[in-house]
Amino acid sequence: MKENRKQVWGLIAPTLFLMIFIGVIPVIYVIYLSAFKYNVFAKIPFRYTGFNNFRKLVFDPDFLKSLRLGLTFVALCCGIELPLGLLIANLLTLNFKGKGIFRTIMTLPLAMAPISIGSIWVLITNPDFGPLPFLFRKIGIEYNMGINANQAFFTTVLVDIWHWTPFVVLTFMAGLTSLPNQPYEAALVDGANRWQTFRYVTIPLLKPVILTTLFIRVMDTFRVFDEVWMLTSGGPGTATRYVSIHLVRMVLQSMEYGYSSAMSLFLLYLTIIICFLLLTFISSSQEAT
Amino acid sequence: MKKLGVAILLVGMLVLASSWCFAAVNNPEWWQKAAEPYKGVVIKGISESTPPSKAMVEVAAPEFEKLTGIKVEFEVTSWDEMYNKSIQDLQSGAGIYDFIYVEQDIIYAYLAQKWLTNLNPFIANANITNPDFDVEDFTTFINYFKDAEGNIYAIPFEAFLKAYIYRTDLFNDPEIKAAFKAKYGYDLAVPTTWEQYTDIAKFFTEYGKEKGIELYGHVAQAKTHPCVAYEMCETIWPAWGVYNWGINMENMRASVDKGGTLNSDQAKKAFRWYVDMLQYAPPGVRTYTWDETGAVFGAGKIAQGIIYLENLGWIATDASKSAVVGKIAVALPPTAPGVMDAAKAGKGYIGYYDGGALGIPHSAKNKEAAWLFIQWCMRKEWQGEFAKMATRVVRKSTFEDPLVKDLDAQTGGYFTMLKDQGYLFAGAPALPMHRPLNEVYLKWISKAVAGEISPEDALDNLAKEVDQLMEDLGY
Incomplete structure (x- = not known):
């Protein structure tokens, strides 16, 4: 028994060691920093301020705006990616010509680094020579992300959808192929049509997969950075300065390490709350099924 | 014998090659x-x-x-x-x-x-x-x-200047010169005032539209990026007589009521001008950084502008990259009244010596x-x-x-120009907190450039925030 316990500790020791060094210690350090006013370019770079950094957060209009923008971005992206992903995944359960090719092409964006995706879209949306502004001009719409804040915002949403919907499709396809046959056979016997089967059989059975995918996508979109950084750098003005972009600017450009730490902790707390709610929902839905 | 000759030839070639490799040592x-x-x-x-x-x-x-x-x-x-x-x-x-x-x-x-x-x-x-x-x-x-x-x-x-660059082929074109004179009543020449610069910018952008060619009279680095703040602080404001980023270097404050010039009438006038002028630049100007300004000039789409001249080498000489080889010249940037005299007297500067x-x-x-x-x-x-x-x-x-x-x-x-008139330009002022400062400038300048706020309000807010930042940093 003792030997067994030793073996277990021996096996999990590397993981524990990594977790402590790359997870626990940095978080403790961030908590520590959040209590200080810390800017390397200040005359007195390091000053204790207690909870002042957290109080400042509540009254910081730039932070609140970036948080609002970030949450809107999350809601829009997840609100489109999930239904769209579900639709495509369902279509891919059918047999049609070219299905294999479509599935391969569809998953290509997933194989690309987000920074490359951003670069590609910079070229696509370039107001001087990009194909997207050119096509819009053909139908009488002036598309210029440098001027139009809404266009910039919706372009970042579009890019995220383009990049990550394939991931949603893949997870839903995995979920759909693992569903049992009996409920479908029962629905058939009961005379349910395709929509009724989808609404009353597929969706409830797929609920845990849907919520898990939502859980992953909420966390991912909340911390979106590379694509938006490449595409707009948070502009024009502050139109796409999502909370993740705002945080990076505060750390790397303003060098407000103390305040940024407080901001990071708040965002971590927010993410935990959102995830907790989703997990509770997943658990209750699993119990129900 | 033949082999010996080949060997000698090879050795000779190697010696020549090695001397070529380190020719500049x-x-x-x-x-x-x-x-x-x-x-x-x-x-x-x-x-x-x-x-x-x-x-x-x-x-x-x-x-x-x-x-x-x-x-x-x-x-x-x-x-x-x-x-x-x-x-x-x-x-x-x-x-x-x-x-x-x-x-x-x-x-x-x-x-x-x-x-x-x-x-x-x-x-x-x-x-x-x-x-x-x-x-x-x-x-x-x-x-x-x-x-x-x-x-x-x-x-x-x-070390290079950020100075005025223009297309000599366009400025010397008799037809264009005549059209300009007919429209504005004076000869087309290198501008020495901002009013002249504006006229030329407007003229060439309209000329491009009329002729159906991609030609614009102005270019700027107006992306939401630190470059837009640098452009205002180091290029535009000095040439309008607002120095040191609008900061009073003695007390490190920017607001007019605290001795700074950042929200002065002159600073506001210059910033308003900057934002208004973007209409004469290519449509993508708000996505341009310092790289794109050079690239778009090299592509032959710009008649005049103030750009970082570290790009001048390839723009002026490399025909494989530039469409304007042999068609450009440089000059001092235009200035507001009194700025040039102040710079010559060592009491100011007209632009950035980067x-x-x-x-x-x-x-x-x-x-x-x-x-x-x-x-x-x-x-x-x-x-x-x-x-x-x-x-x-x-x-x-x-x-x-x-x-x-x-x-x-x-x-x-x-x-x-660099040798004889470089003294009219200056490097950045001694601001040890320049990096966080740039972020605050970027925030308000980009907001105005994007139209979220008026240039005047942006500068009032900016000056206030700069003062606050200076105080927070202990200055």
């Missing part, structure tokens, strides 16, 4: 001897991806490696990334880099944090300092890299080897070729180099 033996103790050492450096840095990476570093046996790992990356990596290394003292890019405007921050190595002891050490190094030969630009006691902390490798240097971090592990490489890049005999590749001059003697004289003619007199 006056004293190769000295370099080899000085580098002997560091043979096999790997030195790491970082710089911004600019033409001068690329020239050092592509030409200077491989030759240095070949001659000395010191390996150079020289990373050139984007401006943001370069700063992030450098500052993290300097701050943590990790000693990743042995030499780093020290831009003129960041030196005050680095000196205040004691992040750089004093180079004076290195210069005084004859074992590792080339007898031909000659500190006195550097232009006055080296003074920006000295502390109050005159110690040198970095050696300049690039540049950078190579410095050795306090935590560097191979300081001597890095010092040798820095000297190698700045050795006198290579400066003409370096100027040809990257349009920069840091030594007085380089102006006399035949290559530079030849280049001067091709670039419309740029090097003559």
